[in-house]
Amino acid sequence: MTYPNDFFILANQLIEAGRFIDSKGWVPATSGNFSARLSDDSIAITVSGTHKGCLQQSDIMLIDSDAQSLDGKKPSAEAVLHTTLYKRYPDINAILHPHSMTATLASQIFKTEVVLQDYELLKALPGIDTHEARIVVPIFANDQNIPRLAEQVDRYIDQHGAIHAYIIAGHGLYTWGDSVLHALRLLETLDFLLSCELHLYGVKKI
Numbered sequence: 001m002t003y004p005n006d007f008f009i010l011a012n013q014l015i016e017a018g019r020f021i022d023s024k025g026w027v028p029a030t031s032g033n034f035s036a037r038l039s040d041d042s043i044a045i046t047v048s049g050t051h052k053g054c055l056q057q058s059d060i061m062l063i064d065s066d067a068q069s070l071d072g073k074k075p076s077a078e079a080v081l082h083t084t085l086y087k088r089y090p091d092i093n094a095i096l097h098p099h100s101m102t103a104t105l106a107s108q109i110f111k112t113e114v115v116l117q118d119y120e121l122l123k124a125l126p127g128i129d130t131h132e133a134r135i136v137v138p139i140f141a142n143d144q145n146i147p148r149l150a151e152q153v154d155r156y157i158d159q160h161g162a163i164h165a166y167i168i169a170g171h172g173l174y175t176w177g178d179s180v181l182h183a184l185r186l187l188e189t190l191d192f193l194l195s196c197e198l199h200l201y202g203v204k205k206i
């Protein structure tokens, strides 16, 4: 298998992102998955079952835009959630999915959505230039049937318009950006804002 040139650059960015995300405690055990879109529209994604804090280049593989393996490796079990977002949003090039405690707890408390409003840090999200913005992070029921879950997300976006992230209940968060670094900044932003909301609801230590 000959990988495109940008595969190795993006794979290294995903490896670095994994170290950072793991240092925050957001990908316990083998949870989470990450991907980046290449210039030929194929997708570099984490191999299923790997520890995302100590990824090697061999733990990043290539899939096509329909989540089919291009190199014989086994992609993340949630690859279809990634390809569905890439199809919908031509401008995004990276997706990060941690199993952070903030997202997991928020889903148990808020059930259907988390509303983020009146935070200066909202301005770290694309297209937002005031703390008065109102962001909704929808929460979807967890589902072991990933294509069905992806359809649920797609339907929500059809009905409600663009979102920056979503939570899968009792599971974790999905967010994305135009680069791995950008997606990482959004992830930090959302984690901080979710922990503010949890503190407001009496959760003392996260």
Ligand SMILES: CSCCC(=O)C(=O)COP(=O)(O)O
Binding pocket: 029, 030, 031, 032, 033, 046, 047, 048, 049, 050, 075, 076, 077, 078, 097
């Ligand atoms: C061990 S966590 C259960 C699977 C999961 O939710 C996840 O994010 C990791 O799955 P993958 O196949 O991408 O390693």
Ligand SMILES: [Zn+2]
Binding pocket: 031, 032, 033, 078, 097, 099, 171, 172
């Ligand atoms: Zn997961």
